[in-house]
Amino acid sequence: MEIQEKAAENKVCPLEIAVNTISGKWKIPIVWQINEGKKRPSEFLRGIGKVDRRVLNQQLKEMEQDGILTKESFNELPPRVEYSLTDIGKKLVEALWLLNDWGKLLIDKKKV
Amino acid sequence: MEIQEKAAENKVCPLEIAVNTISGKWKIPIVWQINEGKKRPSEFLRGIGKVDRRVLNQQLKEMEQDGILTKESFNELPPRVEYSLTDIGKKLVEALWLLNDWGKLLIDKKKV
DNA sequence: CATAATAGTGACTTTTTTATCCCTATGAGA
DNA sequence: TCTCATAGGGATAAAAAAGTCACTATTATG
Numbered sequence: 001m002e003i004q005e006k007a008a009e010n011k012v013c014p015l016e017i018a019v020n021t022i023s024g025k026w027k028i029p030i031v032w033q034i035n036e037g038k039k040r041p042s043e044f045l046r047g048i049g050k051v052d053r054r055v056l057n058q059q060l061k062e063m064e065q066d067g068i069l070t071k072e073s074f075n076e077l078p079p080r081v082e083y084s085l086t087d088i089g090k091k092l093v094e095a096l097w098l099l100n101d102w103g104k105l106l107i108d109k110k111k112v
Numbered sequence: 113m114e115i116q117e118k119a120a121e122n123k124v125c126p127l128e129i130a131v132n133t134i135s136g137k138w139k140i141p142i143v144w145q146i147n148e149g150k151k152r153p154s155e156f157l158r159g160i161g162k163v164d165r166r167v168l169n170q171q172l173k174e175m176e177q178d179g180i181l182t183k184e185s186f187n188e189l190p191p192r193v194e195y196s197l198t199d200i201g202k203k204l205v206e207a208l209w210l211l212n213d214w215g216k217l218l219i220d221k222k223k224v
Numbered sequence: 225c226a227t228a229a230t231a232g233t234g235a236c237t238t239t240t241t242t243a244t245c246c247c248t249a250t251g252a253g254a
Numbered sequence: 255t256c257t258c259a260t261a262g263g264g265a266t267a268a269a270a271a272a273g274t275c276a277c278t279a280t281t282a283t284g
Contacts, residue, residue, distance in 0.1 A: 014215025015208055016140045021218065023135045025242070028128045041261065052243060057262070067221055077250050078260030088217060095214040096127055098207040103126030105200060106133065109179055137272070153231065164273055169232070189280050190230030 021066050022092070024059045026051050034069065035093050038084045068092060133178050134204070136171045138163050146181065147205050150196045180204060 022028065029048045033039055039047075044056055060083060063069045068089040074080040085093070134140065141160045145151055151159075156168055172195060175181045180201040186192040197205070 012219060013140065013144075014219055015144075015212040016215070017218060018211045018215035019131070019134055019140055021215075022131055028125065028131055032125075032127075042259080053261085054244080054263075055242060058242085067218065073261090076260090078252090079250085079262090081261065088214075088221060091217060092214055095210040098210050099130045100127040102200075102204055102207040103128070103130030103133075105203060106129060106179065107124065107126055109200060154229080165231085166233075166274080167272060170272085185231090188230090190282090191232090191280085193231065 018095075021068070022096075024062060026056060026059045027063060028096075030056075030059060030063065031068075031089075031093060031096070034083060034085055034089075038082045040080065040082055044083075063089075130207075133180070134208075136174060138168060138171045139175060140208075142168075142171060142175065143180075143201075143205060143208070146195060146197055146201075150194045152192065152194055156195075175201075 022031075026048060029051075030044060033044055033047050041053075041056065041060070044060075045051060045053065048056075060069065060071070064071050064083075067086055069083045070086050072082045072084070074082075134143070138160060141163075142156060145156055145159050153165075153168065153172070156172075157163060157165065160168075172181065172183070176183050176195075179198055181195045182198055184194045184196070186194075
């Protein structure tokens with residue numbers, strides 16, 4: 001392999017991108033919540049412990065830009081907004097089950 | 113489910129722990145490198161782009177404390193240190209393949 | 225004698241990420 | 255009229271993560 005190729009490859013390691021994409025502090029809780037179905041911002045707020053509105057919005061926005069979530073705004077009053085998982089988001093959830101199992105291993109190991 | 117149970121459960125979500133464990137900036141590159149076999153710190157430094165010694169050591173230390181890596185120090189001069197994957201570390205690698213595939217999906221999708 | 229290679233850390237700065245606080249706007253209902 | 259619910263953002267502060275620089279120590283090599 002040419003060194004240029006290796007350099008280019010390093011820059012777009014799919015796993016690094018994947019991990020960065022899910023690394024925000026509230027993103028995993030968001031994923032669990034929304035895996036149950038469409039959710040409004042206020043529902044996230046109630047469902048996730050002590051997240052601030054501002055911060056929640058930031059994370060939701062990033063996830064939307066990353067193509068994991070879709071945002072739907074209804075022209076009503078009071079305003080209504082709903083987030084849902086995209087196809088890619090659903091595939092992410094599938095990939096995360098394995099990692100969840102690994103997390104259990106890690107927890108069990110620390111208990112011993 | 114009691115609300116106390118739910119609260120307790122939220123505090124130890126295995127997936128959150130797993131994601132936190134691999135979230136350091138250089139941890140994925142470290143995992144790829146060491147998946148090929150034992151590695152010395154200097155090899156990591158050469159193998160991974162522009163990591164600083166200091167920062168690399170921090171990440172290695174965390175991964176060691178998390179039980180992913182084992183550190184072996186030889187009483188030689190010049191000093192020799194070798195890191196290797198633990199069993200749990202190897203299982204982590206297996207779990208990461210799926211996430212790597214998902215990362216590819218994400219990349220392909222953005223290209224379109 | 226100077227330099228390079230090995231591994232490591234203390235003190236500090238910079239950058240990034242999270243959190244806090246206070247605003248906007250609208251309609252329903254007490 | 256006052257309060258609550260809805261959703262959102264600007265300005266700023268605090269905390270966490272990453273990066274920088276300079277130093278320790280030892281042996282081999284030029």
